[in-house]
Amino acid sequence: MIPGGTRTLRGRIRTRLRGLLSRESAASRSLVVEAEPAFRTRYANPYNARLYTAMTAEGVLVRDLSWFRLLTSRVDIVHLHWPDLTFLSGIRRYRVVARLVFFFGFLRVARLRGTRLIWTAHNVVSHEERATPFLRNWYRRLLTENLDAIICLSQEGVAAMRVSYPELAEVPAFVTPHGHYRADYDFSADRAEARAELGLDPDARLVVSVGQIRPYKNIPTLIERFREREDDGTLLAVAGNPARGPLRGVIEEAAGGDPRVRLELAFLSDERIALWLRASDLVVLPYSAIQNSGSAILAVSADRPVLVPDLGSMHELAALVGPQWVRLYSGGFDRSVLDEALAWLDQREAEERADLSALEWDAIARSTIEAYRLVLGVPHRRVDAREVQIRHAAETSRR
Secondary structure (H helix, E strand, O other): OOOOOEEEOOEEEOHHHOOOOOOOOHHHOOOEEEEEOOOOOOOOOOHHHHHHHHHHHOOOEEEEOOHHHHHHOOOOEEEEOOHHHHHHOOOOHHHHHHHHHHHHHHHHHHHOOOOEEEEEOOOOOOOOOOOOHHHHHHHHHHHHHHOOEEEEOOHHHHHHHHHHOHHHOOOOEEEOOOOOOOOOOOOOOOHHHHHHHHOOOOOOOEEEEEOOEOHHHOHHHHHHHHHOOOOOOOEEEEEOOEOOOOHHHHHHHHHOOOOOEEEEOOOOOHHHHHHHHHHOOEEEOOOOOOOOOHHHHHHHHOOOOEEEEOOOOHHHHHHHHOOOOEEEEOOOOOHHHHHHHHHHHHHOOOOOOOOOHHHOHHHHHHHHHHHHHHHOOOOOOOOOOOOOOOOOHHHHHHO
16 A cells, blocks of 8 residues: 545545544444445446445445435445546536536535545547546546545556646555456357357467457557568467547558458357357467556456556566466567467467456455455554555455
8 A cells, every 4th residue: 555644525634534424343343345336237237336346245234326325325335447437428518517517516525424535547548539628627636635545456557547636746656466266257169169159260270359449449550550461370369349530441541351250240248258269279369558457457357368558567467377377578569479379379378267366355345345445544564654665466365
């Protein structure tokens, strides 16, 4: 943790004043958490449901955020994940204003009972700009003035947050890694079975990029660099739904009808995603910019090696999972990067299954609960405010 003062609507209050308005110590009872989101997005992105299911097993009451309960019930922690989506989505400005006014007004009331606000910063910068510059600036000020702590998915993420949000310099920061997806997809099909289901050559070397396609994922460049290679029997598959706009046409133009490139530009079911991953020999994610990558974790969850740029937290993921599963490259994505990755793939020696023990959800949940208690002012152990302490869930699991 990077210790700092606790934030209120009017600024920081000293740690010794925390909880004076609460009737009982948070250390002597189960915690109550309102998360946005908690379980309602389990089918779109299982991250939150996995985290909070594991947290529930530890005795924490977790619910999807209800603004009404902020007024009527005891809530220890309000935990936000993608606040720009929560507050800034939609084209009607009055709705954005109403969300900001009501939420932060209700939070003011909840603070009288000791409620704390935490943000897990999955992305330092949003992938898309929402609302108007005025509303974005107002939202940012309200959010940062009220945060009691941030949680990042990597140490690099904390550093990036400090740069992008200098106003959070004194707010405590915690690190817990992104958990794996092994229990969320059916990865039981082997390589041959997956290829038979997809109608693919059972013997060809297959490179894939799977998942929702957005401009920063650099898919047209991947296709262009692949097509520059001589035909050695390697195939490329791009499977996922492109974002709105011209991206679909740009991808199709880049593929140019090349028989070595297969496109499935559509929404993919979980079953289809799992088949593409299990059919592959190498997953390639040539991001132009990235902080954290659920797609990279999905690849190793399917026990498939992944090629990613050395950006954001990717080097930390490689350290947690192992360089035989996460290959990094520096600079732009060119033909030599792909050629070297395929040569590495041919020589690679690895276990059949990736060791994802550092990404287990129960350890991540315990680490998050520890962060909650520290923020509430009842730490399990003394925290030296002179030290910078960033704990991974993997470290928690070894204690």
